[in-house]
Amino acid sequence: MSERAVTISEVARHAGVAVSTVSYVLSGKRAISADTRRRVLDSVRVLGYHPNAGARALASKRANVIALVLPLRVGMHVPVLMQFATSVVTAARQYDHDVLLLTADEGSDGLRRAAASALVDGLVLMDVELHDSRVPLLRELAEPSVLIGFPADSAGLTCVDLDFARAGALCVEHLAERGHTEVALLGAPSVVYDRGTGFARRTREGFAAAVADTGLKGVALSCEENFDQVSAVIAELLDTRPGLSGLVVHNEAAVNHVLGALRQHGRRVPDDVAVVAICPDDIAERSSPPLTSVLIPAEEVGRQAVRLLMEKLEGHVVPEDTLLQPRLTVRDST
Amino acid sequence: MSERAVTISEVARHAGVAVSTVSYVLSGKRAISADTRRRVLDSVRVLGYHPNAGARALASKRANVIALVLPLRVGMHVPVLMQFATSVVTAARQYDHDVLLLTADEGSDGLRRAAASALVDGLVLMDVELHDSRVPLLRELAEPSVLIGFPADSAGLTCVDLDFARAGALCVEHLAERGHTEVALLGAPSVVYDRGTGFARRTREGFAAAVADTGLKGVALSCEENFDQVSAVIAELLDTRPGLSGLVVHNEAAVNHVLGALRQHGRRVPDDVAVVAICPDDIAERSSPPLTSVLIPAEEVGRQAVRLLMEKLEGHVVPEDTLLQPRLTVRDST
DNA sequence: ACCGATTATCGAAGCGCTTCGACAGAGGCG
């Protein structure tokens, strides 16, 4: 084992051509005769050649690696982050790029280091907050970047996200169609609103706007993530708002507690109270009853983020804002 | 913006020394006078020099990057995976290494490609299964690797994991001490056992052994992850085993359903039924009541995995098996 | 049959860094 790696010059010798010819066969940047191409590719296969990434990066000034930057704080539901991460990796591979994982611990220095050392060609930042400390740096970095989520000032940046305002509205509209007249939003823990996390606020705004538009009665509440607190909020809600019959839950960790609390308080879903959640499909499906939900299209968000980054790497101009339209799946809870 | 990157020769010129001297200052591989060192470091700072990663990798044959390979299937609880991932990244940075994220989609080819192209110096594989298709490849790869989890045949490999057998036993012993005489294990979904996931089986074995040792009565059941099925299992259990008063739950996604089902069936925790979980602390803490639990020390597992890999990269010999001892935290559920 | 354009291939010059061997100068010792 441990045989020294095969180099391009060995491939060239084996195929009886010049090193540059092998390079051109592999990159396709110049025309090569079918015959030569075949001989070279055969040699590549026979010798098990893999181009040396460092050498390639040095000569071409392209590492073919992008950075994926994890959020500063985990405010978002973790499984969703994981979905983003895997879809970014998968999408990147389709463009023949790899993904370097950067965490918040290093803060902006980490981004600067990775970019300045040419370790990566571009950056994807996950779960960007309204006042994200990493954002100013991006503006001065030579490397292109794409954000998942929207900071307060997104001018000059490329951002992708689910249209959360529309998602919040969609839930309200669905409940309105079902004939409900008084609804409530159970959102993120209050700390998430306090620190200005964009998607939580935007959902709330969309909810409020739709409530106004449809002429329903509605309140938006924050929602902690342990059972007792959820149960207390539900009790209070049922108590003070007898007409309430529709619930929008935008909190993956709390959604099962909400169902438990409703059960505890003797309310049946959907007969007494209808519930629509904004959460991943797997959570909605394994709840009892399975929940009508708007899912966060993590897979598509990640794919779009990578696509946009690749466009930028090619030197193309891309739209600054990309909002993905939410889709509501009706299940048994409404 | 976008000013061309500073190179080592510019630093050398600025500091009035040879390129090689700058290199030696930065690597510390040869003695350099204090005066020269200071001048060089000043120039580095003033010019904002960052060594080019590709050039460094090419010349030194070390990329200073390790691969983190995500599991083939997500059988493990996702937040725990995320904890592994972040701790691996953090630990790697402490050794001045970065982390490349590889997913299962590419399978073994991805590993081979990353290794053969010298993109990475070594590999950390997460959530290894008993018969993991990636394992044979590792044996023939020149690059060192460390596994998180144990395959069926771990000979010649370096593996790290929580001692799940001990964790299962610890839970039983705790319940025995509390005076319970009949206990049950609610484990992973049956499909997880079927595909031979090591940690699930090992927990079950530890549970069974401890039940035998302590002379308790006990059964081990698999446990699906939606409320209705959990509720049915709990009903059946309470019905057929009236003496049952202790439950060990090794299933993060189901643990809240278990509590809900017990509530539904009129059992109080811990008065009627004591529950001890094997799960992350945050889940245990936000349950109602907060659960006595054995946590999966993801942070330490990741750190140890990286430490072992770095040792191997240095050419040192490391122990093949590293089993981390579980610790049980008593909360309100027992 | 000759010319210019086109196509296919080659050789060589780097990319920015590490590392090896060489070599001045300083210091220790008999």
Place this chain on the structure above:
DNA sequence: CGCCTCTGTCGAAGCGCTTCGATAATCGGT
């Protein structure tokens, strides 16, 4: 005082690849 050993520094040779310009070879048009 001469010799030897360290120290600290330098210059140059690559590492494996991409890419530029040059050069043959081929071709259609006239």
